[in-house]
Amino acid sequence: MRFLNRTAGQISRHRRSTAAGLVVLLLGLLTMGGLATLISPSQAKNTPSDTEQVAKGRELFLVGCSFCHGQNGEGVPTVNGKQLGPSLVGVGAAAVDFQVGTGRMPMAQPGAQAPAKRVVYTQEEIDALAAYVASLGPGPAVPDETEYTLPTDLTDSERQEAITRGGEIFLSNCSACHNFEGSGGAMPQGGEAPSLRNTEAKYIYEAMLTGPSNMPSFSNGNLTPEEKRDVVAYLKSIGNNPGYGGFQLGGLGPVSEGMFAWVVGIGGAIAFAVWIAAHTTRSSKKKKVSA
CATH class of the missing domain: 1.10.760.10 (Cytochrome c-like domain)
Structure with a gap:
């Protein structure tokens, strides 16, 4: 009995020692780290960091956008003082997501307005471009x-x-x-x-x-x-509302279609009748003169 008490006391002293606490802490950290790796390995492997995404966006930017917007998004002025491409500092990620996501950018050629067209970048590339432009200055973020x-x-x-x-x-x-x-x-x-x-x-x-x-x-x-x-x-x-009439004419309704029919339809018929009458009169005068 005295031997058992002495052994239990020694184990208790070792358990309270500093080295034992460090060993238990190390085992706990290793266990938790291993469980986290097993639970979410794909997420840790496939999700790029912000730095990586910004770096990828800069590479895409230099190839497809820097000619008009400058190598650092500062914009490119022309000789006459106009802007070939505006500065992108502070426009935010939302502006990039809209312009590139709708195909408006990159523009085929400078013009009064960039029309929507076929999108040339994937969504992953658009996100990278947006991350890079957002890093140039604070601006509106892509909405959730x-x-x-x-x-x-x-x-x-x-x-x-x-x-x-x-x-x-x-x-x-x-x-x-x-x-x-x-x-x-x-x-x-x-x-x-x-x-x-x-x-x-x-x-x-x-x-x-x-x-x-x-x-x-x-x-x-x-x-x-x-x-x-x-x-x-x-x-x-x-888009869920019914369309009344055959031609929408800007959605102005049946009154606008009726006015269009009166002005264009009946007006065209009157103009055609006047044209026929005028040509018939000239033809009759020519026949009388030749007789």
């Missing part, structure tokens, strides 16, 4: 899906209220250029307000956030994130 999509837990009445609010904001701030249903229209000096009918919700939100081309930017101080989200919801709801 929850920022431009109505919550799924809204009731039908709450959803309709949000769409109505978005329609009021759109009609007050955007319809002068984009038409009240987002069909777009011509602008001065060779510009164009593009149609928004088939534009993705994310790009509509980013356009309001960054103000591309002739469009003004609506920061969160001008329009709150919720108001911008409601505008997107209004534009998306228009």
Whole structure:
């Protein structure tokens, strides 16, 4: 019995020693590190760090963007003082995601406005470019899906209220250029307000956030994130509305189509009747003179 007590006391003293504590701590760290490696090896292997993404974005930028925007995104002025490519310092990742994600950049040639076209970069490359431009200066970030999509837990009445609010904001701030249903229209000096009918919700939100081309930017101080989200919801709801009549004519409705029929249709018929009468009269005079 005395031997057992002496042995237990020795084990207890060794357990309380500093070396034993360090050994237990080391074993714990090794165990936790091994479990973390087993649970998420693919995530640690496939997710690039911010530094790696910025470096990849700079490589893409130097090849495809630096000719117009400069090697450091500072912009390139021309001889007459105009800007070949504007500075990208402070435009943020959202501007890159919009311009490159819609195919507007890179431009085929300088012009009044960059039209949407086929996208030449993958989404991974667009994210890298956006990360590099974001590193040049603070600016709007790429929005999360929850920022431009109505919550799924809204009731039908709450959803309709949000769409109505978005329609009021759109009609007050955007319809002068984009038409009240987002069909777009011509602008001065060779510009164009593009149609928004088939534009993705994310790009509509980013356009309001960054103000591309002739469009003004609506920061969160001008329009709150919720108001911008409601505008997107209004534009998306228009596609679900029935179209009355055969020709949309900017969505102005059956009255505009009736006016078009009267002015063009009946006006054209009257002009054709006058033309026939005039030619018939000349033909009759020629026959009388020859007789």
